[in-house]
Amino acid sequence: MGLAERILKGDVRAAARLMRDIDDDLPDAWHELKKLYPKTGRAYIIGVTGLPGSGKSTLVDKIVEIFRKEGKTIGIVAVDPTSPFTGGAILGDRIRMQRHSTDDGVFIRSLATRGYLGGISRSTHDIINVMDAMGKDIIIVETVGVGQDEVEIVNTAHTSIVVTVPGLGDEVQIIKAGLLEIADIFVINKSEREGAEKLEQELRVMIEMAPPRQDGWTPPIFKTEAVLGKGVFELIYGVSRHRNSLIESKKLDGKNKLRTKKHFLKLLQTRLLESVLGRMEEGETLDKMLQQLVDRKGNPYGLVEKIMREHLKSHLRSDHGGKGKTHS
Numbered sequence: 001m002g003l004a005e006r007i008l009k010g011d012v013r014a015a016a017r018l019m020r021d022i023d024d025d026l027p028d029a030w031h032e033l034k035k036l037y038p039k040t041g042r043a044y045i046i047g048v049t050g051l052p053g054s055g056k057s058t059l060v061d062k063i064v065e066i067f068r069k070e071g072k073t074i075g076i077v078a079v080d081p082t083s084p085f086t087g088g089a090i091l092g093d094r095i096r097m098q099r100h101s102t103d104d105g106v107f108i109r110s111l112a113t114r115g116y117l118g119g120i121s122r123s124t125h126d127i128i129n130v131m132d133a134m135g136k137d138i139i140i141v142e143t144v145g146v147g148q149d150e151v152e153i154v155n156t157a158h159t160s161i162v163v164t165v166p167g168l169g170d171e172v173q174i175i176k177a178g179l180l181e182i183a184d185i186f187v188i189n190k191s192e193r194e195g196a197e198k199l200e201q202e203l204r205v206m207i208e209m210a211p212p213r214q215d216g217w218t219p220p221i222f223k224t225e226a227v228l229g230k231g232v233f234e235l236i237y238g239v240s241r242h243r244n245s246l247i248e249s250k251k252l253d254g255k256n257k258l259r260t261k262k263h264f265l266k267l268l269q270t271r272l273l274e275s276v277l278g279r280m281e282e283g284e285t286l287d288k289m290l291q292q293l294v295d296r297k298g299n300p301y302g303l304v305e306k307i308m309r310e311h312l313k314s315h316l317r318s319d320h321g322g323k324g325k326t327h328s
């Protein structure tokens with residue numbers, strides 16, 4: 001039996017194996033993902049983002065606890081940007097969420113952002129699809145809210161939660177990181193700290209000043225103290241209110257389409273680039289081309305046109321001759 005069939009039968013080890021293969025970008029993983037895709041599209045996806053150390057993992061841990069009591073099954077994807085900010089985030093996440101790791105209803109996967117051609121958001125989508133096919137009711141994606149790719153991941157969740165902390169000047173960072181636009185819900189965590197009220201007011205002003213959203217939703221603000229689990233019930237209620245609003249305003253389909261589009265374009269981009277670069281290795285090397293550009297013996301615009309022409313031509317040839325490299 002292949003990995004996909006085993007995963008659909010509930011084999012957790014097969015799922016872990018496929019996720020490793022996705023990490024290693026093995027062609028076989030692509031094949032299994034194809035088989036799993038028809039079984040995806042059921043899970044509700046929650047994105048949790050915020051600056052390093054704001055308490056995202058602690059919060060996710062408490063959210064999971066409540067969902068589990070409701071009998072829901074959960075997948076967690078913790079994206080670690082391996083940035084200088086968060087050297088040990090993966091280990092930290094494991095420890096903070098460890099008590100769930102012996103629970104059959106919870107599947108945790110950490111993902112490091114190392115050298116993916118299609119960017120971390122592509123592999124995150126793939127991992128989400130595996131968890132979705134596993135039948136998880138809710139999939140929570142934790143990313144640090146710095147960097148285009150990380151913000152983009154959360155942007156494709158059904159409900160995006162942005163976590164802030166009093167006293168760090170977070171509101172400025174949030175605007176800079178483009179998180180204001182994507183937040184469906186704001187959380188002020190570590191709200192026992194001084195400045196929580198002030199931050200709440202500032203966030204409220206920011207929300208009011210922002211251009212009205214197309215979906216008509218006004219992001220609520222919740223104050224939590226994740227270590228003690230305070231305010232987490234209210235937050236979950238906020239998530240379900242947002243979910244209902246998406247359903248009532250018929251925006252859920254639109255969100256799903258956006259997610260699908262981003263994933264699909266990323267896949268296409270990756271494969272095209274791989275294919276073009278692969279052929280280049282067979283002929284003129286990339287390095288030689290770059291040197292030509294540096295020496296101004298060619299220009300990047302003309303070179304791209306030339307490569308595209310040759311690429312299309314060779315594809316047409318291989319279509320007829322059947323010698324082309326295809327992923328089926």
Ligand SMILES: Nc1nc2c(ncn2[C@@H]2O[C@H](COP(=O)(O)OP(=O)(O)OP(=O)(O)O)[C@@H](O)[C@H]2O)c(=O)[nH]1
Pocket residue numbers: 050051052053054055056057058059086089092093096144189190191192224225226227228
């Ligand atoms: N005082 C206080 N500390 C908290 C609260 N919530 C979390 N913490 C602590 O904040 C630290 C960081 O928490 P994490 O949950 O790892 O934060 P994170 O946002 O996941 O961190 P990264 O994944 O590294 O970006 C830990 O030491 C937590 O115990 C809170 O409500 N109050």
Ligand SMILES: [Mg+2]
Pocket residue numbers: 056057058089092093142
């Ligand atoms: Mg974390």
